Amino acid sequence: MLSMETIRGATEKVKAACRFKNCDVDVDSVIALDDERKAVVAERDELNAERNRRSKDIGRRKRSGEDTSEIEASVKQISVRARELDAKAGEIEAELERLMLMIPNVPDDSVPQGASADDNVVVRDWGEQRSFGFAPKPHYDVAGGLGMLDLERGAKVSGSFFPCYTGAGALLERALVNFMLDMHTGRHGYREVFPPFLVNRRAMTGTGQIPKLEEDMYRIPEEDLFLIPTAEVPVTNLYAGEVLAEADLPVKLTAYTACFRREAGSYGKDTRGIVRVHQFNKVEMVKLCAPEQSPAELESLVRDAEDVLQALGLHYRVVMLSAGDMSFAAARCYDIEIWAPGMGRYLEVSSCSNFRDFQARRMNCRFRGKDGKLRHAHTLNGSGTALPRIWIAVVENCQQEDGCVVIPEALRPYMHGMERIRPPE
RNA sequence: GGAGAGGUGGCAGAGUGGUCGAAUGCGGCGGCUUGCUAAGCCGUUGUCGGGGAUUUACCUCGACCGGGGGUUCGAAUCCCCCCCUCUCCGCCA
Numbered sequence: 001m002l003s004m005e006t007i008r009g010a011t012e013k014v015k016a017a018c019r020f021k022n023c024d025v026d027v028d029s030v031i032a033l034d035d036e037r038k039a040v041v042a043e044r045d046e047l048n049a050e051r052n053r054r055s056k057d058i059g060r061r062k063r064s065g066e067d068t069s070e071i072e073a074s075v076k077q078i079s080v081r082a083r084e085l086d087a088k089a090g091e092i093e094a095e096l097e098r099l100m101l102m103i104p105n106v107p108d109d110s111v112p113q114g115a116s117a118d119d120n121v122v123v124r125d126w127g128e129q130r131s132f133g134f135a136p137k138p139h140y141d142v143a144g145g146l147g148m149l150d151l152e153r154g155a156k157v158s159g160s161f162f163p164c165y166t167g168a169g170a171l172l173e174r175a176l177v178n179f180m181l182d183m184h185t186g187r188h189g190y191r192e193v194f195p196p197f198l199v200n201r202r203a204m205t206g207t208g209q210i211p212k213l214e215e216d217m218y219r220i221p222e223e224d225l226f227l228i229p230t231a232e233v234p235v236t237n238l239y240a241g242e243v244l245a246e247a248d249l250p251v252k253l254t255a256y257t258a259c260f261r262r263e264a265g266s267y268g269k270d271t272r273g274i275v276r277v278h279q280f281n282k283v284e285m286v287k288l289c290a291p292e293q294s295p296a297e298l299e300s301l302v303r304d305a306e307d308v309l310q311a312l313g314l315h316y317r318v319v320m321l322s323a324g325d326m327s328f329a330a331a332r333c334y335d336i337e338i339w340a341p342g343m344g345r346y347l348e349v350s351s352c353s354n355f356r357d358f359q360a361r362r363m364n365c366r367f368r369g370k371d372g373k374l375r376h377a378h379t380l381n382g383s384g385t386a387l388p389r390i391w392i393a394v395v396e397n398c399q400q401e402d403g404c405v406v407i408p409e410a411l412r413p414y415m416h417g418m419e420r421i422r423p424p425e
Numbered sequence: 426g427g428a429g430a431g432g433u434g435g436c437a438g439a440g441u442g443g444u445c446g447a448a449u450g451c452g453g454c455g456g457c458u459u460g461c462u463a464a465g466c467c468g469u470u471g472u473c474g475g476g477g478a479u480u481u482a483c484c485u486c487g488a489c490c491g492g493g494g495g496u497u498c499g500a501a502u503c504c505c506c507c508c509c510u511c512u513c514c515g516c517c518a
Contacts, residue, residue: 042475045487052487055499059443072498079498243435372454374472
């Protein structure tokens with residue numbers, strides 16, 4: 001969430017952010033409500049002060065045996081009035097918080113000030129599109145021939161878009177997870193965590209999935225728990241309500257989790273294969289750092305994700321998102337798009353964002369600076385990377401004319417030394 | 426699921442209706458002492474919100490003793506609900 005200082009001091013920018021990110025909040029009325037809050041709180045506090053003075057007086061008089069019934073009656077009246085105002089203040093504060101939680105983060109001045117994905121900017125690319133001596137097939141055809149996927153049976157037990165990986169497909173999935181975790185922990189200096197996959201409402205609110213995206217989450221009503229849509233939620237919220245030491249920053253964490261998304265409203269898109277599914281695996285990187293560090297930490301975060309793709313020899317491009325294409329909580333975001341020759345398009349495998357103090361305010365995560373003062377931390381995260389799409393990229397890029405898939409060398413140690421995936425006997 | 430114990434300031438740990446934002450100890454910070462260190466002594470040491478002074482550290486009011494509600498002139502202290510932690514029993518991957 002934004003501070004009230006930001007909302008009051010940069011009102012026009014905040015309004016622009018609401019337009020870019022399609023959030024319907026009346027910023028002026030938020031400010032007006034805060035004015036009202038201040039007035040009610042001031043009156044209540046004055047009454048409380050008077051009540052406290054008189055109550056202490058009652059204590060003194062009782063000890064000296066005086067009659068206090070008159071002054072007690074006066075305090076009673078003050079208390080009743082103060083309680084009414086307190087209730088009113090509580091209502092205003094709840095409404096104010098509800099509205100503040102609906103205001104999106106403000107995009108950085110440095111990002112393209114456009115309204116849609118058309119305004120995104122490719123900032124660099126790596127490698128090139130592989131040329132084939134034959135027509136490359138989409139992953140579902142390649143994987144089908146190799147017994148790597150069983151979408152029909154997955155649909156039988158859960159529904160469509162709940163993929164089931166089989167045989168070498170399952171092994172490839174597991175290999176990719178281990179390969180990426182090893183790289184981030186061993187080479188990039190992240191600490192591995194294995195968090196819960198179900199989180200409470202507070203956590204979902206902390207990272208900003210709620211309220212705007214609540215409809216996209218799977219929810220367990222009995223406990224009001226949500227299946228995580230990304231490891232970002234449990235991992236970032238690990239530090240909710242805490243005060244970190246500046247010397248411990250940046251905190252760099254990596255986690256494998258399954259991710260669950262209802263993908264409400266996206267039916268009809270990407271209906272074949274596993275580009276868009278309700279359950280998928282992902283290795284995520286999360287950072288908490290001091291405000292001064294976050295711009296550089298975002299750049300290194302993207303590089304860490306790129307390293308995965310480079311080690312696998314997969315062509316990709318890095319895109320800076322425009323103000324209108326960024327998520328609710330992000331201030332600045334790079335997407336990494338990997339080339340999928342069978343589908344003939346680039347697929348988003350990673351999204352690396354700097355949230356500045358937006359999530360930290362919601363979570364109340366602070367750090368104590370060297371000067372002894374408390375400040376909100378900055379948070380960042382990025383996929384490193386999302387499994388279905390990197391799985392697709394491996395299968396489609398490494399397919400051979402005979403239908404086999406040659407496994408990238410970096411993955412072979414994770415696949416019992418296997419060099420190529422052949423059709424099952 | 427059942428029974429019990431407990432959640433107080435950075436930590437430990439007192440406090441069972443007013444003089445408690447909270448003893449005491451440890452830690453932290455400042456100072457004194459000292460050749461240095463240790464020890465000792467003195468002082469200081471939370472967060473959030475409002476108002477005021479001031480180009481920063483200042484003053485003042487309010488709130489906060491797991492969370493929420495209640496009783497009372499007055500609640501860390503009494504009552505109710507919830508959450509979490511620990512111990513034991515049951516069940517179970």
